[in-house]
Amino acid sequence: xxxxxxxxxxSQPLLAxxxxxxxxxxxxxPWLAPLGIVLLITFFYPVVxxxxxxxxxxxxxxxxxxxxxxxxxxxxxLPGFLEMLKATGIFVSFSVFFQxxxxxxxxxxxxxGTRRKLKGTVLVRTAVLTAWAIPGVxxxxxxxxxxxxxxxxxxxHFLVLLGFEGLPFLSDPNLSLISLTIANIWRGTAFSMIxxxxxLQTMPQDVLEAAKIDGAGPFKRLVSVIFPMMLPMVLIxxxxxxxxTFNAFDMIMxxxxxxxxxxxxxxxxxxxxxxxxxxxxxxxAATAVLLLGINLLITFGYLKMLRRQGxx
Amino acid sequence: xxxTMKWIxxxxxxxxxxxxxxxxTTTEQSDNKSKEPMVIEYFSHPIYTPQSSDPKRAEYVKxxxxxxxxxxxxxxxxxxxxxxxxxxxxAKLMEQMAAGKKPDIALIDGYVFPQFTKYLxxxxxxxEKEGIDPxxxxxxxxxxxxxxxxxxxxxxxxxxxRVLFYRxxxxxxxxxxxxxxxxxxxxxxxxxxxxxxxxxxxxxxxAVTTLWPLYWAQGxxxxxxxxxxxxxGTDREKMxxxxxxxxxxxxxxxxxTRVTTYGAExxxxxxxxxxxxxxxxxxxxxxxxxKGILSxxxxxxxxxxxxxxxxxxxxxxxSGGYVWAVPTENQAKKELAMKFLATTxxxxxxxxxxxxxxxxxxxxxxxxxxxxxxxxRFTPKFREYLSKxxxxxxxxxxxxxISSQMQIAVSNVISGAKTPEEALGEFNEAMNKQ
Numbered sequence: 001x002x003x004x005x006x007x008x009x010x011s012q013p014l015l016a017x018x019x020x021x022x023x024x025x026x027x028x029x030p031w032l033a034p035l036g037i038v039l040l041i042t043f044f045y046p047v048v049x050x051x052x053x054x055x056x057x058x059x060x061x062x063x064x065x066x067x068x069x070x071x072x073x074x075x076x077x078l079p080g081f082l083e084m085l086k087a088t089g090i091f092v093s094f095s096v097f098f099q100x101x102x103x104x105x106x107x108x109x110x111x112x113g114t115r116r117k118l119k120g121t122v123l124v125r126t127a128v129l130t131a132w133a134i135p136g137v138x139x140x141x142x143x144x145x146x147x148x149x150x151x152x153x154x155x156x157h158f159l160v161l162l163g164f165e166g167l168p169f170l171s172d173p174n175l176s177l178i179s180l181t182i183a184n185i186w187r188g189t190a191f192s193m194i195x196x197x198x199x200l201q202t203m204p205q206d207v208l209e210a211a212k213i214d215g216a217g218p219f220k221r222l223v224s225v226i227f228p229m230m231l232p233m234v235l236i237x238x239x240x241x242x243x244x245t246f247n248a249f250d251m252i253m254x255x256x257x258x259x260x261x262x263x264x265x266x267x268x269x270x271x272x273x274x275x276x277x278x279x280x281x282x283x284x285a286a287t288a289v290l291l292l293g294i295n296l297l298i299t300f301g302y303l304k305m306l307r308r309q310g311x312x
Numbered sequence: 313x314x315x316t317m318k319w320i321x322x323x324x325x326x327x328x329x330x331x332x333x334x335x336x337t338t339t340e341q342s343d344n345k346s347k348e349p350m351v352i353e354y355f356s357h358p359i360y361t362p363q364s365s366d367p368k369r370a371e372y373v374k375x376x377x378x379x380x381x382x383x384x385x386x387x388x389x390x391x392x393x394x395x396x397x398x399x400x401x402x403a404k405l406m407e408q409m410a411a412g413k414k415p416d417i418a419l420i421d422g423y424v425f426p427q428f429t430k431y432l433x434x435x436x437x438x439x440e441k442e443g444i445d446p447x448x449x450x451x452x453x454x455x456x457x458x459x460x461x462x463x464x465x466x467x468x469x470x471x472x473x474r475v476l477f478y479r480x481x482x483x484x485x486x487x488x489x490x491x492x493x494x495x496x497x498x499x500x501x502x503x504x505x506x507x508x509x510x511x512x513x514x515x516x517x518x519a520v521t522t523l524w525p526l527y528w529a530q531g532x533x534x535x536x537x538x539x540x541x542x543x544x545g546t547d548r549e550k551m552x553x554x555x556x557x558x559x560x561x562x563x564x565x566x567x568x569t570r571v572t573t574y575g576a577e578x579x580x581x582x583x584x585x586x587x588x589x590x591x592x593x594x595x596x597x598x599x600x601x602x603k604g605i606l607s608x609x610x611x612x613x614x615x616x617x618x619x620x621x622x623x624x625x626x627x628x629x630x631s632g633g634y635v636w637a638v639p640t641e642n643q644a645k646k647e648l649a650m651k652f653l654a655t656t657x658x659x660x661x662x663x664x665x666x667x668x669x670x671x672x673x674x675x676x677x678x679x680x681x682x683x684x685x686x687x688x689r690f691t692p693k694f695r696e697y698l699s700k701x702x703x704x705x706x707x708x709x710x711x712x713x714i715s716s717q718m719q720i721a722v723s724n725v726i727s728g729a730k731t732p733e734e735a736l737g738e739f740n741e742a743m744n745k746q
Binding site: 030150173 | 320395397399400403406407410427513514515568569570571572573575582583585586588709712713715716720723724726727728729730738741742745
């Protein structure tokens with residue numbers, strides 16, 4: 001009967017396009033509904049609530065609050081706001097660049113080792129991945145022991161053994177940011193390595209062979225053939241690690257706590273301090289919205305680049 | 313259409329099942345007549361539970377709980393602080409209490425305890441029943457546990473005091489003023505020692521051990537009309553004195569800049585073990601840790617004295633400590649909770665045993681007089697400093713922000729990023745943004 005109805009309607013093209021009956025069995029709504037509800041509760045609602053709170057002067061310990069844009073105003077006029085942006089910018093840009101660079105280098109080495117069936121490539125891959133598997137808090141503790149500036153510090157001990165003086169790894173305003181970035185590069189290289197390694201492994205070998213036959217040397221093949229083919233994965237990796245680094249909190253908290261002063265207080269740490277030290281929920285939410293905006297901009301920027309590359 | 317409705321109904325049913333299966337709180341289990349044990353929710357810092365990293369404390373609390381459970385047909389449900397950051401844990405507890413979800417027993421940090429009294433009921437009658445005299449607590453403890461109605465809302469667990477630790481073999485007479493401290497420190501630095509260490513980083517230890525004692529020794533007030541008193545006027549000069557002292561210790565080489573990585577008193581313990589530090593600002597609670605890591609001979613070298621002030625005879629110290637609260641509104645649970653706390657931590661016998669086990673200082677004066685209290689050469693001095701010099705952090709909601717901003721100020725001065733005036737100026741700006 002349904003088929004007869006469809007046939008009747010399709011014989012009236014105008015009506016059919018306007019009044020086409022959508023069969024229940026074809027609708028995706030029932031299949032997407034459970035996921036939609038879960039996303040609504042666990043994702044959209046908290047995000048909307050944080051945005052709403054950013055327009056209040058809510059405090060964690062007081063029940064009354066008012067709607068105001070002062071929280072945003074306070075964020076931008078806070079003493080140390082530019083310092084915080086600078087610290088975050090330096091931390092993110094150097095971390096991302098060196099994570100990608102070191103990850104690519106290690107991926108290339110492991111890929112070549114795998115192709116030539118060299119022993120030890122699995123061990124190297126596993127050793128690098130171990131750093132990524134360790135929780136951020138523990139990484140902070142480990143690097144804090146390494147960077148300890150007293151005679152009990154591991155790096156200081158080796159520097160003194162070699163005849164140098166110990167360095168103020170975590171107490172100097174400039175060096176502390178460099179130390180933090182090094183620890184983050186160590187932590188995040190494995191993630192880049194594994195993505196880029198996957199891209200190298202799935203690369204069509206015939207293209208590389210053709211380039212070889214055409215007389216392209218190793219560097220030329222890397223720059224003109226391998227890297228362009230890997231670009232979609234490179235851009236995805238770039239987007240992911242940039243957002244991850246912007247959101248970095250656990251390792252920084254244990255390693256420097258944002259100090260000395262506020263020299264390593266990145267945006268994520270500032271949010272934590274606003275809410276749990278200053279009890280200022282409104283201001284913390286406003287900073288969180290700022291961070292969300294930055295992450296969304298970066299993500300959309302990369303997606304646009306990816307589309308231009310024809311990656312998606 | 314029918315199929316669509318069926319799917320919608322299925323999804324709704326799944327949601328209802330999920331909500332129905334979610335665990336409700338078990339603290340509202342009534343004092344039923346059945347043989348089911350009454351559940352008492354025990355909200356605490358891990359170090360005051362059977363999961364404490366200190367085996368003596370863990371065993372003490374574990375044994376006490378097991379005995380109490382057996383004798384009173386109760387079951388303890390332990391809820392640990394959600395974060396290692398006490399400020400954060402206290403903030404979350406406050407949120408919980410405001411929402412009416414009160415644990416039966418809660419351990420609350422002393423400096424925020426007065427903000428919780430609006431959610432608590434007086435314990436005077438129950439304390440009298442358990443033989444605990446609220447007036448036996450040190451004055452600073454009574455200021456915390458008593459409300460404006462002079463009724464008692466909590467049981468101060470133990471206290472601590474901030475002092476100057478010094479090596480007797482290197483410093484025959486402890487310095488009495490900061491000027492003397494600087495002189496002694498310079499001489500020790502020439503001999504290759506770290507003259508003076510103190511917490512100088514982003515952590516509460518910096519505020520309570522380095523800043524407030526030096527500030528209070530000058531008669532400074534922390535809060536005036538709900539704002540930091542040292543934002544202006546003579547109190548500002550007093551705080552500048554403190555920051556200038558900190559800067560001087562760095563510039564004279566008495567104190568290394570690495571102190572900006574120490575946010576807590578226990579961060580200094582490794583340095584003490586290395587053996588190169590001659591003096592440090594520390595806390596009484598460090599002594600049990602130091603006894604654990606130093607040999608008997610090494611420990612013998614150390615002595616304590618009041619933290620030097622800016623003039624002779626002027627000293628200051630900060631006392632901290634936790635307070636037990638009994639937030640439950642269930643009368644039967646309240647009585648049982650009070651009985652447990654009294655027999656485990658707070659009545660005369662329990663307080664002595666707890667102090668002997670942990671090495672923590674009692675918060676009650678009469679306990680210090682007890683012949684059963686195991687004391688060492690430090691105990692009589694700590695008692696003196698508790699009654700003469702100790703002050704507690706002001707119980708105002710802005711205190712965590714004041715402390716956090718001053719930690720940043722000190723850390724900036726030590727690292728050389730800012731001068732004391734600039735650091736205090738930045739503090740004022742940050743506080744004005746409230």
